[in-house]
Amino acid sequence: MPDPIDFYFDFSSPYGYLAAKRIEKIAARHGRSVTWRPHLIGAVFPTTGSKPLLDIPLKGDYARRELPRTARRLGIPFRLPNQFPFLSIAAARAFYWLSDSDPAKAKALAMALYDKAFGAGEDISGAEAVIAVAAEFGVDAEALRAALDDPTVKARLKAEVDAAIARGVFGSPFIVIDGEPFWGHDKLAEIDAWLETGGW
């Protein structure tokens, strides 16, 4: 079995959402599985000197036009939340906490959170919003509420974010195939070709 593909994303990244809707099918076509790795892109901004995409003059205007256009082409529901950018720490902590006991459910939770944020345009930034979505998957609300405040869970996310940065993951989505990095939703076709051919 080949190694899983690493799929880095930030829950507050609309391009990460678009990639999340597509990456499993692309990987499966080539017999690959996908490891989902929530990242906090804001933690990289001090290094790259960047800031939230939609807050950047000109580039933000472009993204506001380009995002729904790309979603339309792909037939993916898309709506920016009123509050954007938003904090994605609670969502990321919930993911890693759940993934230790049930990776498949954690992935389903991630997709549900993304669908709520960028499919329906609703708020997923707070702990209670994340807990409500997780409850739909049978995740115990009290247990998750406690986990979100647990120093161990906080440290786990920090370690994941630090590891991602150490690996050079500066954006979302960011996909690593057998050590080869691909940045951006626009790279999915190339990723498909890379998996098909084994690289070039």
Next chain:
Amino acid sequence: MPDPIDFYFDFSSPYGYLAAKRIEKIAARHGRSVTWRPHLIGAVFPTTGSKPLLDIPLKGDYARRELPRTARRLGIPFRLPNQFPFLSIAAARAFYWLSDSDPAKAKALAMALYDKAFGAGEDISGAEAVIAVAAEFGVDAEALRAALDDPTVKARLKAEVDAAIARGVFGSPFIVIDGEPFWGHDKLAEIDAWLETGGW
């Protein structure tokens, strides 16, 4: 006849080079011509807060790996000049000056400059380097040397750059089709689809 496609690029942009190698064929396939519009992306940095791509931590490392990989896939010769980033003002001035009398020759000059910079990895930042390339197209060296210092030619480039920024052109390549903006070399497949379908 449909309007030409606007192809904005910076002579010091490696992704602009890759797009320059491909955009004419894509446009021609759909019966469209291309207006080449050299831009000075550095002039947009104060607005966007960005800086030269390869100087950005993490992102620069990624681009150094991704650029030759993409070029390899496309069969396009690629080599970063030792001096990078470099000033592209002389190249851009030469282009606009020449385009007034001979648009086709200006386009050929642009491609030759790009080939020299990113195909051969040689320096095209200075006036004399630009004049030497232009001479291969029968452009009079003295006339071009004078033009590069001509206030009218300088003002012309400034007006083009200002107009591009006013239009929201913050990157290279940046392609506008009937008012619809597309940023980045990774968008060429989507541009092809847009031209094929008339948009979505």
